Amino acid sequence: MYLELNMRLTDEQEDLKESVHKFSQEVIRPAGEKLDQMDLDEMIQEGSLWWECKKKMRELGFHTTFIPESLGGTGMGPVEHHIIWEELGWGSVGLALSQDVDVYPASWLLRMNPGNQRLIDEFVKPYVNDLDAGMIGCWGLTEADHGSDILMAGTPQFREPKISQSMKARLDEDEWVIDGTKSAWISNGPVATHALLFVSIDASKGMAGGGIAVVPLDLPGVSRGRVLRKLGQLDLPQGELYFDNVRIPRDYMIVGPDRYEFWVEQVLSVANCGMSSLFTGVARAAFELALGYAKERVQGGRPLAEHQLIQKKLFDMFVKVETARAYSRAAVEYCFTAIPAPVQYAVGAKVYCTQAAFENAHEALQIYGGYGLSKEYPVEKILRDARAALIEDGCSEVLSLIGASAILRSYLLY
Known part of the structure; x- marks a missing residue:
């Protein structure tokens, strides 16, 4: 182990570092090397080594680090987060990234819309209690024609009316109707059950006219592409998500164009x-x-x-x-x-x-x-x-x- 220059680390933080390092050394790195050589379609099949690793990370509570203790999470602080993610990245960064993205729907729902108890009961609490990796999150951002530009908040380009996301959402009474495709680079896309989905609501405002929704991926109209074949991070399954007239309740849109x-x-x-x-x-x-x-x-x-x-x-x-x-x-x-x-x-x-x-x-x-x-x-x-x-x-x-x-x-x- 490296010499820790932060002399203010507590005994608990030092213990955390050692325990996560041991887990990465004994589980994550060997698994990452095996998964790197595995057929990608076989990798995501139920019962595979990939799913074994996901379940072991769930058992250790890595999926609850952003969830407050009041909701059953570990509520860890910034230093603990850094310790965990550095050690998991040391082991195999593809598996680590999958776990990192996994938490997005539940954790960002709490940040963006903390007062919606119905959504907390529907999405957050079951996720916290899920030790079998039955709920997997993803971040639905990248599109075929838009990638990094979707993230350029604060720049003039972000408010250019000629540039907006291809994924559209329109309000139909008490439901949002979503149409479009998220590209093959969606991390956990082939296996996710829920998405933190970024969409365009008001294209006249450019990228700034977007919205963010929590979307279950078992709804009618949702389909997926094949697992992406790529250069590296093969233990991070990525793939397309298609939305064809997908309907979600109005309050699933947790952020609108105003925020x-x-x-x-x-x-x-x-x-x-x-x-x-x-x-x-x-x-x-x-x-x-x-x-x-x-x-x-x-x-x-x-x-x-x-x-x-x-x-x-x-x-x-x-x-x-x-x-x-x-x-x-x-x-x-x-x-x-x-x-x-x-x-x-x-x-x-x-x-x-x-x-x-x-x-x-x-x-x-x-x-x-x-x-x-x-x-x-x-x-x-x-x-x-x-x-x-x-x-x-x-x-x-x-x-x-x-x-x-x-x-x-x-x-x-x-």
Whole structure:
């Protein structure tokens, strides 16, 4: 385990770190490596190793960390969240991301519409009590023609009337009618039972004229595409969701156009903080694997770790892990507490930590040499997993523009 520089961690937090690390080491990493080689359609079949992992994470209460104790959750604080997500990301980030997205419908319903007791009874309480992974959440955002631009709250483009989501919702008396397609990049899409769905309600306001609904995915008119074949994160099932004249009760639309832009920015802040935590774990995994291999692998008559060039690489990787943890944990602590959460710090942490993870994975593979290209070693999987992070939850380039816009609006000059 790494040296913890935060000397204010409690004994309980230290115990949490050790227990989640042990779980990731014994369960998540071995499972992630096996799932990476599995047929994707078989992976999501009932009784598979993927579902076994989901159930084990449920038994440990990872799905309730955002739920207050008054509703049966663990109600964990920001530091505990970061500890959990870093360790799960260290194990296998695809499985970790699946668990991260799983909580979206229940947790965001509580944040966005805390006074609706009927929806809490219908969606939140059963989710908290579900230890068999019978309720799985997803985040219905990305479309074929819209991805990162859906997240650009606070920018002029977000209010451009010529640009709006393809997924439409219209009010018909006491029901919302939803039509459209969410793209193949919907995490948990092939297995989810509920979606936190982003839609367009008033296209004249551009992307800002949207809404956010909680939608059960067993309703008439909902269908799914096949599991997406992709480069990395194969243990995170992704796929299309189709909505054809799907009807939901009026109060399932928990955010309308009047509050939509605010909540898009808040969801982005929390999501990007989660990404920064997870990929701090990925950066650390790459570094630790490279360090272990360099101490064992002999070249030129001595271990790789005794060669100065390798020592410099390892030191640079170590620094990236430590700076990623410091930045991401600070962003998580602040953005999980402040309302509104300052999006520039969250997207900054996500962009930095995912880049650090990718660079560390690249260097780890380089240190492994030809063996790093082999599927017998875990570094090639980590490199593939890390590469996806520069695109998902907002590509780094667009997130930089969102962060720049927020800085220009809010930075204090003395």
